[in-house]
Amino acid sequence: MYSANPNRYNDMPYNRCGKSGLKLSAVSLGLWHNFSSNDDFNNIQSMIYTAFDNGIVHFDMANNYGGGSAEENFGKVLDKGLRPYRDELCISTKAGYDMWAGPYGDKHGSRKYLISSLDQSLKRIGVDYVDIFYHHVYDPETPLEETALALDHIVKQGKALYVGISNYNKRNTAKMLEIFKELKTPFVINQPSYSMFNRWIEDDGLDDFAIEQGFGLIVYSPLAQGMLTDRYLHGIPKDSRIGKGNSWLEEQLTDKRRIQIIKLNEIAKERGQKLSQLAVSWILRNGKITSVLVGASKPQQILDNVQAVKNTNFTQDEINRIEDILNDNETVHS
Numbered sequence: 652m653y654s655a656n657p658n659r660y661n662d663m664p665y666n667r668c669g670k671s672g673l674k675l676s677a678v679s680l681g682l683w684h685n686f687s688s689n690d691d692f693n694n695i696q697s698m699i700y701t702a703f704d705n706g707i708v709h710f711d712m713a714n715n716y717g718g719g720s721a722e723e724n725f726g727k728v729l730d731k732g733l734r735p736y737r738d739e740l741c742i743s744t745k746a747g748y749d750m751w752a753g754p755y756g757d758k759h760g761s762r763k764y765l766i767s768s769l770d771q772s773l774k775r776i777g778v779d780y781v782d783i784f785y786h787h788v789y790d791p792e793t794p795l796e797e798t799a800l801a802l803d804h805i806v807k808q809g810k811a812l813y814v815g816i817s818n819y820n821k822r823n824t825a826k827m828l829e830i831f832k833e834l835k836t837p838f839v840i841n842q843p844s845y846s847m848f849n850r851w852i853e854d855d856g857l858d859d860f861a862i863e864q865g866f867g868l869i870v871y872s873p874l875a876q877g878m879l880t881d882r883y884l885h886g887i888p889k890d891s892r893i894g895k896g897n898s899w900l901e902e903q904l905t906d907k908r909r910i911q912i913i914k915l916n917e918i919a920k921e922r923g924q925k926l927s928q929l930a931v932s933w934i935l936r937n938g939k940i941t942s943v944l945v946g947a948s949k950p951q952q953i954l955d956n957v958q959a960v961k962n963t964n965f966t967q968d969e970i971n972r973i974e975d976i977l978n979d980n981e982t983v984h985s
Contacts, residue, residue, distance in 0.1 A: 653732025656704035663706025664960055666941045670865030671839040673782075673813060675741060675942040677935055677960045679709035681871060685948045686724055687717025694949065699728045701950040703736065705957045711842075711869075711944055712776075713745035713787055714768045722775035729777060737778070744772045745817055745842075747787025760790035760798035769810055784811035785842060788818045795823070799830040806837060817842035821857040828864060838866060840941065845870035847879060847915070847930055847977055848908070858939045867941035870934060874945070878904060879930040884916060907979065914976045918969060924962060927952075931959035933973065 665674040680702040686695050699710070712722050722744060729737070746768035750756045755763050769784055784805055786798055802814040814836060816827055824841055831838040841861065843852050849872065852858045861868045874880055883904060912926070919929035931943050945956045965973075 653700060655700075655736060659704050659706050661706075662961065663957065665708075666867075666938075668813075668839045668867035668941050669861065671813070671837065671867070673741070673839055673867075675709045675867070675869065676707045677942055678707055678931065678956055679711055679869060679942045679944045680707050680953065681711045681944045681946050682721040682725060683713070683716055683871070684946050686721040688720035688724070689717070690724075692724060692727070695724050696728050696731065697950050698947050698953060699725070699733065701953050703733065703740075705954065707953070707957070708739060709741040709743065709869075709942060711743045711745075711871075712772075713748070713785075714750050714772050715748045719750075719771070719775050722772055726775060726777035741782040742776065742778065743783035743785065743815070744769070744776070744781050745785035745787035746772070747785075747790065747817070758788070758790065760786050760788075760793040760801075762797055762801040762804070765798070765801045766805060769805055773810065780809055781811050783813045783815050783840060785815040785817045785840075789816075789820075789823050795826050796830055799827055799834065799836065802838075803831070803834045803836040813837045813839045815840040815842060818844070821855045821860050824857065824860065825864075828866070840867040840869055842869050842871060842944070844872045845934065845940070846873050846875045847933060847973070848875040848903075848911075850977075862939060868939065869942040869944050870940055871944040873934055873943045874927055874930050875903075878908065878912060879915070880927045881916065881925060883909065883912060884926075911976050911979070915973065918972060918976075922962060922969070924959070925955055927955055928959040928962070931956055932963045933965070935960065935963045936965050936970075 664677040666677055667674050710725060712725060746765050747758065747760060749758050750768060765786065773779065784802065786802060790798065805811050806814060816824065819827065819841055828838065843857060845852050858868060915929065916926045919926045922929065924932065934940050934943050947953045
């Protein structure tokens, strides 16, 4: 039977989610890839245990991850030893993308879809409630009032303690926030994509808006689908996402991007970090991001990412050099 590391809380920072009472580990584990029925369960279990043993308490899922099998596998890990620690965990799931056949299971934010989806998720995970339930993606065809009221109803049912939204820009977040305030819904977090190579929340103003309005931000794809790791420093490995045929990612990995990756890796080495650790540390550097949502295919990757929280201070020179590289100034081509 699993017994958690007694020192698991010694090194991980826990950040308050906006102005709420909820705290999240600075690094959270996402079950988007490598946690489905097509993956090795023993490895899945080992990754989840490794995460918790090293202070990660937030585990993030969605109804469509592995067609629901990621939630099922997390439920199995709970049953095999993690369930005694349920009250130490922040379990979240989402709904918003295509999930089942017919008009009520495709991509949207209707009351019908959201409530039905969460009921399914609770059964798959094997819990009475989740700590955070998100609307996964903005739906222009459903009134925001309907989506907000559905999330509020879910909290009132006791099926979620808090609610969040994901992939919402500042404009639509502001509209939802206004409704949530009127309903007094415990809205605490937005989950956008964000990385050194994907800084749209800065241009949009969502990061500063979150600070002003008192809700948290947890960001996914912090390693830019693996580009901000050492995987592509020396070519394209056959077992990488690009090596397996990810054409979108291959298009992103231009010659200019390769040069950026190499130069960022040089800064990481100077800081005593791997490139992936630099990427996570950079996101956490200024306190605007509550938690970084990392994925993994093996336990060692989780251990590497956890180490990033120990070195989130940057000198002004390091910040300037990184900005030069990311802005594609002459430094990139030297």
